[in-house]
Every structure is written in structure tokens, then in C-alpha cells.
Amino acid sequence: MKKIQFKEFQKINIEGFKKINQNILKNKIKWWAHSGTLLGMIRDNKLIPWDDDIDMGMRIYDFRKNFELLKKIGEDANYELFDRKNYFGLDVARFIYKEKFIIQFKDKEYISSPYIDIMLAVKSKNNLFIKRKFWSSMNKLSFIYNSFLIPLPYFGWKFNKLKKIYWYEQLLIHIFRFIFFFLILILPIQNYWLKRKAKNNNNKVSFYYNYDNLGIIYDIKKLVERDFLGEKILISENYLEELNLRFKNWKQLPEEKKQIPHHLFLTPNLDKFRNKYKIYPFIIK
Numbered sequence: 001m002k003k004i005q006f007k008e009f010q011k012i013n014i015e016g017f018k019k020i021n022q023n024i025l026k027n028k029i030k031w032w033a034h035s036g037t038l039l040g041m042i043r044d045n046k047l048i049p050w051d052d053d054i055d056m057g058m059r060i061y062d063f064r065k066n067f068e069l070l071k072k073i074g075e076d077a078n079y080e081l082f083d084r085k086n087y088f089g090l091d092v093a094r095f096i097y098k099e100k101f102i103i104q105f106k107d108k109e110y111i112s113s114p115y116i117d118i119m120l121a122v123k124s125k126n127n128l129f130i131k132r133k134f135w136s137s138m139n140k141l142s143f144i145y146n147s148f149l150i151p152l153p154y155f156g157w158k159f160n161k162l163k164k165i166y167w168y169e170q171l172l173i174h175i176f177r178f179i180f181f182f183l184i185l186i187l188p189i190q191n192y193w194l195k196r197k198a199k200n201n202n203n204k205v206s207f208y209y210n211y212d213n214l215g216i217i218y219d220i221k222k223l224v225e226r227d228f229l230g231e232k233i234l235i236s237e238n239y240l241e242e243l244n245l246r247f248k249n250w251k252q253l254p255e256e257k258k259q260i261p262h263h264l265f266l267t268p269n270l271d272k273f274r275n276k277y278k279i280y281p282f283i284i285k
Helices: 006-026 035-044 060-065 067-076 129-146 167-179 181-197 239-247 270-276
Strands: 003-005 031-033 054-059 079-082 093-097 101-105 108-112 115-123 204-207 224-228 231-235
Touching: 003 006, 006 054, 006 067, 006 093, 006 101, 006 115, 006 231, 031 035, 035 054, 035 231, 035 239, 054 060, 060 067, 060 115, 060 181, 067 079, 115 181, 167 181
Parallel strands: 003 101, 031 231, 054 115
Antiparallel strands: 031 054, 079 093, 093 115, 101 108, 115 204, 224 231
């Protein structure tokens, strides 16, 4: 496994994204930047230096209609496309680079593949609070139930924190599954709902799981073009409103201790843990 600096890891993802973006737009498929990628574009005119993924959104209608084409576009750039509905606990579709790296960031090391998230958006004339809370709760329950299908011996969520999962914790996970076995129905129910939603090409959409309950609605007809990373990138017409809702004081850099990758697995002793880490599509983030 090749060891690289975080800047090189980011550069690989940027180059892959450029190829994918060019082919997606060439085929007249609309996708747009949001979240941390939008923030880096507007505030810094580059990816946030510690951002470890690229955040894009796409209407589920376009995603399902062009799925085979999107897979080929990913393959041509050495990425594999993972469809959200095929993996328990995965809230998004995702292009994952076909090679893993040991990534050095400051004095820490991670194992991961570069990847690009595609948040799936469905028809949404309004985003009622109760509707947002419902889908957000269902996705959290689904993630808890399904993400530990094979409990890992070691698990790292946060920078500089690696937690050993003890036998009794693994046992509790299985007990939780046994008691709440009915939660396994969440994913097929969601997928049935999404399949129906995927037939609707309405221009007003929102990300269906509303992971932050902001209720942002995107109008596909009113996406605007910006130059970013040497590419034409689409963003929401109301991108300032989106940034204000999502990040509050977004013009200010966070304190230094928060300027860290948030999605990569920490591996403090690679010789010991090297073979214990596998990047499954549903736990990479």
C-alpha cells in the first residue's frame, strides 16, 4: 500500500473529479456542489485544505436514469460507483477510487481511498420539519443497525481517536439487532419509496435523508455555473443562503484543532493494524 501526503491524496481526488465532472456535464446530466465543497469554492476558491472528500448532489431521477452511464464514467477515471440502495447504512451514492493509500496528515496516518459523494435529491415542494425529522431518524436507526454487520476489532470515527471494540460491545451490537430485528425493514421500505421517487423529474428537490434537517430546496432549472478547480461547476442559485444555514459563521476559519479530516480512519500503529482495515462502502464515512 503506497504512503502519500494528504495533499497528494486530495490531488488524486481532484484530478479524478475533473474527469468525472467533464463527462457528466458533457452528457447533459446536472449535478451540483454543496456542503464543504461549496464552502471551499466560495470562501477559499479551492478545496478546504483538510477536506477529505468532494460533495456533489444529483436528482435521483437523473441518477437512476443514467446509472449505467455514470458507472462507465467512473470506471474511465479509475473509480467504482456504489449505489446507495445496495448497501446497508449508506445514505449516499459514492464514487470510490480503486486504490487505497496510507495517508499522512500532520503526525497521523490514515488508510482510505479518495472518494466523491453524490447526495441523492428527490421531489420536494416543501420540507416540513416533521418530514425531515422522520427521515433523518430512520436513516440513523438504519445506520446503527446495519453498519456493524461484521463488527470491527478497532474502529476510528474522530481524528486522533481510535477505539477498540471489546467482545462485550460486539455482543451488545448483536443483542441490539436481535431486539430490534424489525429495523432491517427500513432499507427495503426506503428503497421502494426511492424507486417511486426516481420516476419523478420535478425540478424542485431536496436531499431525501436531510442529514442536518436544514430543509434546503434546490431548483434544478436555477443552478448557476462557477469556475472552480479549472472546471465549470454548478451550484445553487441561493448558495449564500445555503452557506448561512449550514455553516453559520462560514466566512471565518474554524479553530485549528478542528481543521482536520473528518471521514478517514485513523491507524496509529500501521504495522499492527494494517490488515484489520477494509474500506467498505457503507463505513468509509
